[in-house]
Amino acid sequence: xxxxxxxxxxxxxxxxxxxxxxxxxxxxxxxxxxxxxxxxxxxxxxxxxxxxxxxxxxxxxxxxxxxxxxxxxxxxxxxxxxxxxxxxxxxxxxxxxxxxxxxxxxxxxxxxxxxxxxxxxxxxxxxxxxxxxxxxxxxxxxxxxxxxx
Amino acid sequence: xxxxxxxxxxxxxxxxxxxxxxxxxxxxxxxxxxxxxxxxxxxxxxxxxxxxxxxxxxxxxxxxxxxxxxxxxxxxxxxxxxxxxxxxxxxxxxxxxxxxxxxxxxxxxxxxxxxxxxxxxxxxxxxxxxxxxxxxxxxxxxxxxxxxxxxxxxxxxxxxxxxxxxxxxxxxxxxxxxxxxxxxxxxxxxxxxxxxxxxxxxxxxxxxxxxxxxxxxxxxxxxxxxxxxxxxxxxxxxxxxxxxxxxxxxxxxxxxxxxxxxxxxxxxxxxxxxxxxxxxxxxxxxxxxxxxxxxxxxxxxxxxxxxxxxxxxxxxxxxxxxxxxxxxxxxxxxxxxxxxxxxxxxxxxxxxxxxxxxxxxxxxxxxxxxxxxxxxxxxxxxxxxxxxxxxxxxx
Numbered sequence: 001x002x003x004x005x006x007x008x009x010x011x012x013x014x015x016x017x018x019x020x021x022x023x024x025x026x027x028x029x030x031x032x033x034x035x036x037x038x039x040x041x042x043x044x045x046x047x048x049x050x051x052x053x054x055x056x057x058x059x060x061x062x063x064x065x066x067x068x069x070x071x072x073x074x075x076x077x078x079x080x081x082x083x084x085x086x087x088x089x090x091x092x093x094x095x096x097x098x099x100x101x102x103x104x105x106x107x108x109x110x111x112x113x114x115x116x117x118x119x120x121x122x123x124x125x126x127x128x129x130x131x132x133x134x135x136x137x138x139x140x141x142x143x144x145x146x147x148x149x
Numbered sequence: 150x151x152x153x154x155x156x157x158x159x160x161x162x163x164x165x166x167x168x169x170x171x172x173x174x175x176x177x178x179x180x181x182x183x184x185x186x187x188x189x190x191x192x193x194x195x196x197x198x199x200x201x202x203x204x205x206x207x208x209x210x211x212x213x214x215x216x217x218x219x220x221x222x223x224x225x226x227x228x229x230x231x232x233x234x235x236x237x238x239x240x241x242x243x244x245x246x247x248x249x250x251x252x253x254x255x256x257x258x259x260x261x262x263x264x265x266x267x268x269x270x271x272x273x274x275x276x277x278x279x280x281x282x283x284x285x286x287x288x289x290x291x292x293x294x295x296x297x298x299x300x301x302x303x304x305x306x307x308x309x310x311x312x313x314x315x316x317x318x319x320x321x322x323x324x325x326x327x328x329x330x331x332x333x334x335x336x337x338x339x340x341x342x343x344x345x346x347x348x349x350x351x352x353x354x355x356x357x358x359x360x361x362x363x364x365x366x367x368x369x370x371x372x373x374x375x376x377x378x379x380x381x382x383x384x385x386x387x388x389x390x391x392x393x394x395x396x397x398x399x400x401x402x403x404x405x406x407x408x409x410x411x412x413x414x415x416x417x418x419x420x421x422x423x424x425x426x427x428x429x430x431x432x433x434x435x436x437x438x439x440x441x442x443x444x445x446x447x448x449x450x451x452x453x454x455x456x457x458x459x460x461x462x463x464x465x466x467x468x469x470x471x472x473x474x475x476x477x478x479x480x481x482x483x484x485x486x487x488x489x490x491x492x493x494x495x496x497x498x499x500x501x502x503x504x505x506x507x508x509x510x511x512x513x514x515x516x517x518x519x520x521x522x523x524x525x526x527x528x529x530x531x532x533x534x535x536x537x538x539x540x541x542x543x544x
Contacts, residue, residue: 009285009286010276010282010285011276013276027411030411030412030414031410031411031412032395032407032408032410032411032414033408033410034408035404035405036276036282036404036405043394043407044394044411044414045394046411046413046414047411064296064300064399065296065297065299065300065303066296066299067291067292067295067296067298067299067347067348067349067350068295068347068348069287069288069289069292069347070344070345070346070347070348071289071344071346073284073287073288073289074269074284074289075269075272075284076270076272076273076281076284076285077284077285077286077287086287088287088288088292088296088347090296090399095410096408096410097395097408097409097410097416098405098406098407098408098409098410099397099399099405099406100404100405100406101283101286101288101292101399101404101405102286102404103286103287110299110348110349114303115299115300115303115304116303126285126286126287136286
């Protein structure tokens with residue numbers, strides 16, 4: 001990996017700390033969470049609030065399902081050359097009652113995953129540009145798996 | 150007052166990758182449906198077109214385009230866009246017009262010419278577009294189908310062999326359907342030998358995109374009686390409901406589901422909700438269904454649909470499949486047309502193609518693919534942007 005500076009692949013969607021968090025929003029009236037952030041109107045049919053606060057989402061959740069990508073997606077995806085297949089997981093955050101998609105960290109295969117497994121959010125490079133390394137959130141199995149649902 | 154309308158004509162242009170203008174397919178399907186109904190084009194007073202939206206593609210103005218191609222004759226027109234449910238929404242518009250007494254005979258038509266290769270989003274840096282976001286992060290259409298499939302494996306014990314068996318079952322009936330694009334009888338070995346796309350789905354588990362056209366001639370029950378077609382199959386229900394918040398299943402093209410964290414909000418499944426309104430409207434239940442045409446964008450998704458339509462208990466569709474219950478000749482035949490596995494998806498025509506198949510099945514005109522004694526059929530499909538539909542046809 002080069003010594004280029006790290007930059008978020010999508011500005012303002014997650015923090016860049018050691019223990020990164022997705023940045024969502026929460027309706028001030030009904031408590032519904034949104035990711036990506038929602039800040040103009042609430043999508044809860046029983047709520048007409050226009051007030052939202054920015055909130056970090058839970059860093060851990062449980063696997064709803066998982067798969068991989070064996071073929072190179074079209075642009076705007078920027079593929080390594082040669083293309084390396086990667087694993088994908090949909091992870092349900094308990095407090096937010098919401099499922100978020102993301103790639104799984106390099107080195108974890110479909111065979112390593114199971115519905116209900118505990119995962120945590122980490123950052124890994126998505127691709128490099130001339131100026132920087134674009135980082136994205138990825139899911140990683142928690143080292144100590146608690147009880148599975 | 151009856152809320153039913155009659156289907157007196159059905160027609161399709163064969164599915165394929167013909168590369169012609171979509172209007173040609175729509176006209177061919179419309180002419181076949183008119184001939185099937187035994188009426189002249191000038192009898193039609195409303196044309197309802199299913200449209201698709203694809204970067205300036207002229208399918209945008211489907212109703213008028215087809216009316217002009219068939220020869221302007223002063224009828225009224227409508228264009229409906231509802232992604233994969235466009236055809237059903239166009240059908241609903243025709244039904245409303247007929248039941249309101251504003252029209253006696255309508256042509257409902259949808260046709261598509263699909264572009265080659267991936268349907269990729271516009272470039273640049275556009276994080277406000279969920280389609281751009283998911284492609285940028287490496288999440289393609291098969292990702293979503295594979296997530297649903299893998300969940301079935303972990304929750305219900307479905308296997309890759311089960312998914313392959315859906316393809317084998319559908320290709321067997323599709324091989325007997327002259328309107329299908331793929332007419333080869335594939336084996337489980339063929340599926341297993343095809344490339345893995347998104348584990349557990351292989352290339353042959355995932356449907357292609359196709360060119361095709363489908364059309365229906367629908368009319369009031371009075372009109373059908375007057376022309377001696379009082380026993381024609383009838384549209385008993387059309388459901389085109391939206392999802393209910395909070396939609397708990399991650400859906401293309403989104404990167405996350407709704408949140409069900411607010412008080413009084415429950416998690417809902419859109420697919421399971423779609424047929425509920427249809428059953429209610431028709432006043433029947435899943436136990437009354439003789440045949441179903443469902444949107445098998447993937448082999449595994451056919452199994453999800455069977456359960457969403459409540460044709461089997463949740464988690465048991467694969468068991469029914471293994472017993473042969475979901476094949477023609479079994480107790481609950483699904484996709485006797487061959488399904489999307491044999492057709493490939495022609496978006497604005499597909500929901501109408503499902504109703505065409507049910508029409509022929511209920512008339513007993515399906516030859517080697519005939520579901521014996523079929524009296525009630527149901528369709529189901531789901532597409533982008535919260536669109537989906539379920540139509541019930543009965544005789």
